[in-house]
Amino acid sequence: MRLLNVAGRAVLETAEGRVDVATASSGRFGPGPQDLFEVWDAFRSWVRTARPVPVGAIDGPLAAPVPRPPQVFAVGLNYGSHAEETGLAVATDRPLVFTKFSSSIAGPEGDLVLSGDQVDWEVELVIVIGRPARRVAPEQAWEHVAGCTVGQDFSDRAVQMQGSPPQFSLGKSFPGYGPLGPALVTPEQFADRDDLALRCQVNGETVQEGRTSLMIHPVARLVSLLSWICPLGPGDVVFTGTPDGVGMGRKPPRYLKPGDTVVTTIEGIGTMIHRCVAGSEVHQ
Ligand code: ZN
Numbered sequence: 627m628r629l630l631n632v633a634g635r636a637v638l639e640t641a642e643g644r645v646d647v648a649t650a651s652s653g654r655f656g657p658g659p660q661d662l663f664e665v666w667d668a669f670r671s672w673v674r675t676a677r678p679v680p681v682g683a684i685d686g687p688l689a690a691p692v693p694r695p696p697q698v699f700a701v702g703l704n705y706g707s708h709a710e711e712t713g714l715a716v717a718t719d720r721p722l723v724f725t726k727f728s729s730s731i732a733g734p735e736g737d738l739v740l741s742g743d744q745v746d747w748e749v750e751l752v753i754v755i756g757r758p759a760r761r762v763a764p765e766q767a768w769e770h771v772a773g774c775t776v777g778q779d780f781s782d783r784a785v786q787m788q789g790s791p792p793q794f795s796l797g798k799s800f801p802g803y804g805p806l807g808p809a810l811v812t813p814e815q816f817a818d819r820d821d822l823a824l825r826c827q828v829n830g831e832t833v834q835e836g837r838t839s840l841m842i843h844p845v846a847r848l849v850s851l852l853s854w855i856c857p858l859g860p861g862d863v864v865f866t867g868t869p870d871g872v873g874m875g876r877k878p879p880r881y882l883k884p885g886d887t888v889v890t891t892i893e894g895i896g897t898m899i900h901r902c903v904a905g906s907e908v909h910q
Pocket of ligand 1: 701702868
């Protein structure tokens with residue numbers, strides 16, 4: 627199943643076309659995508675049995691398929707190649723976890739307002755929780771995942787590295803710094819849900835290329851470990867880390883400038899496109 631957020635409404639993307647969830651279910655599900663995660667199992671079985679079909683064209687701007695996640699987890703240094711390029715020591719027994727505050731969530735297309743001159747890109751697989759997860763074993767963890775989407779963990783490196791010791795969350799939480807989309811895709815849609823190709827391009831040049839099979843802590847382990855500390859609930863999201871090729875790791879470093887276009891793609895999910903624009907305010 628592929629789920630879109632078209633102008634705030636949950637929309638199924640089927641081979642025959644787009645289906646508005648609230649209309650097709652006579653108001654039982656929806657209208658927004660965030661409403662679905664609380665009743666995810668019932669919604670999935672309705673889709674399977676009702677097999678709703680399109681009744682007309684549905685157009686409008688795409689927004690984040692998970693527009694208001696209650697909790698946003700993000701994992702740093704989860705690919706060996708990226709940990710190396712940052713020069714930061716990587717502990718392989720436990721993941722490095724921080725948050726992107728939920729006001730950073732945005733849609734899969736549009737402008738990215740730059741907060742400064744050290745804003746960097748990070749393509750990431752983002753997983754969305756369906757069934758509540760509390761102290762689940764890795765073997766059961768995927769059963770709690772509603773689906774996967776493409777994410778960008780845009781990062782203002784100057785703000786991220788401020789302070790001693792630095793905290794990662796604020797520099798990654800400016801408005802628009804956590805775009806999601808274009809679709810939420812359920813895990814059974816993938817030939818191998820643990821081996822998806824991810825790519826980031828800036829102005830047409832491929833700057834990041836990797837596979838999710840190279841994660842140090844794979845999805846099942848991340849969900850399990852997080853669930854032992856924080857109960858995970860419907861609509862929570864986890865940014866699972868980025869492969870190498872970020873701007874900070876380059877010599878000299880390279881960051882986003884007004885006018886740049888960032889294209890972010892994951893195999894089997896789709897592509898997000900963001901255009902960088904100058905911010906009008908300077909942060910402290
Ligand atoms: Zn990241």
